[in-house]
Amino acid sequence: MKEQTGNITRPETTIAVTRGVIRLFHHMGLNCVTELSLINGRRVDVMGLDRKGQFxxxxxxxxxxxxxxxxxxxxxxxxxxxxxxxxxxxxPTEILPRETGLIMADSYGAEILKPSLPGEMNPARRKALTLRYARHAAARLMSIGGLDAILPEEG
Known part of the structure; x- marks a missing residue:
């Protein structure tokens, strides 16, 4: 049995909130990827990259x-x-850690209710993450139309 959140199941809630976050970030000038695996083995739900190279x-x-x-x-x-x-x-947002940022979202959009405190990333990690992000985004683009749409036919 699927867990319900109001009249919406958990997977539907996850999709709706993710979509709203991506719409918000796009409006803010960030480009997004979803389900990005990090070097520590964790997988990020949504990662946005802004024009300054901040994640x-x-x-x-x-x-x-x-x-x-x-x-x-x-x-x-x-x-x-x-x-x-x-x-x-x-x-119930009061159960979330106070030191983190908070976004409330649905399928149509989102709002930052509490800004995130800025973190610090060392330059080597930023470079490695930028490359991982770019390769992940490129792989997603390649998969959209299938290899037939991307690779030239062999003669």
Whole structure:
């Protein structure tokens, strides 16, 4: 049985919140990727990259249970300049850590309710992450049309 959040199931909530975050970040001038694997083995829900080369990481939480059973969020901090939790409007935000940023979102958009405190990333990690981000984005683009649409036919 799927867990319900109001009349929406957890997977639907996750998709809606993710979509709203991406729309917000696009409006703010950040380009986004989803499900980016980091060198520490963790996978970021949403990562945005701005024109200055700064990274924002968003951990999407679809329910209280999702938040309470997932204690890995601090492992994302060395890989971003800004960290946010993103939740739907029915999420009890008082349970989230005070030191993180907070975004409230739905399918149509999102709003930053609490800005993220700036983090620090060393230059070597920033370069490695930028390359990982670029390769992840390029791989996603290649998969959109399938290899037939991307690679020239062999003669």
């Amino acid at each position: 924002s990481v968003v951990e999407v939480k679809s329910s209280v249970e999702d938040f309470r059973t997932d204690g890995k969020w601090e492992e994302y901090l060395p890989f971003c300049d800004h960290f946010y939790f993103a939740v739907g409007s029915d999420f």
